Amino acid sequence: MRNHEVAAAQAYVRLLEATRAVLADPAEAPLYMPLLASPIEEADEALRSAGLSGNEDRLFALVRALHPSLSGSGR
Numbered sequence: 001m002r003n004h005e006v007a008a009a010q011a012y013v014r015l016l017e018a019t020r021a022v023l024a025d026p027a028e029a030p031l032y033m034p035l036l037a038s039p040i041e042e043a044d045e046a047l048r049s050a051g052l053s054g055n056e057d058r059l060f061a062l063v064r065a066l067h068p069s070l071s072g073s074g075r
Helices: 003-023 029-050 056-066
Strands: none
Touching: 003 056, 029 056
């Protein structure tokens, strides 16, 4: 796994965690949605840098390798 790929997978995980936090309280979500702009921008740039834009299969494989708990098997 290359450094750019690791950075992209980590940026995706940060975006996922931020999104989950924003959506945890649907009544407050509209207030906090603008806070996702920075993690979205970071993830987009990291995916482009790693050549993973549009290659979700590879991205999700990297995420599973780094964070097996996010694979869904433990839920």
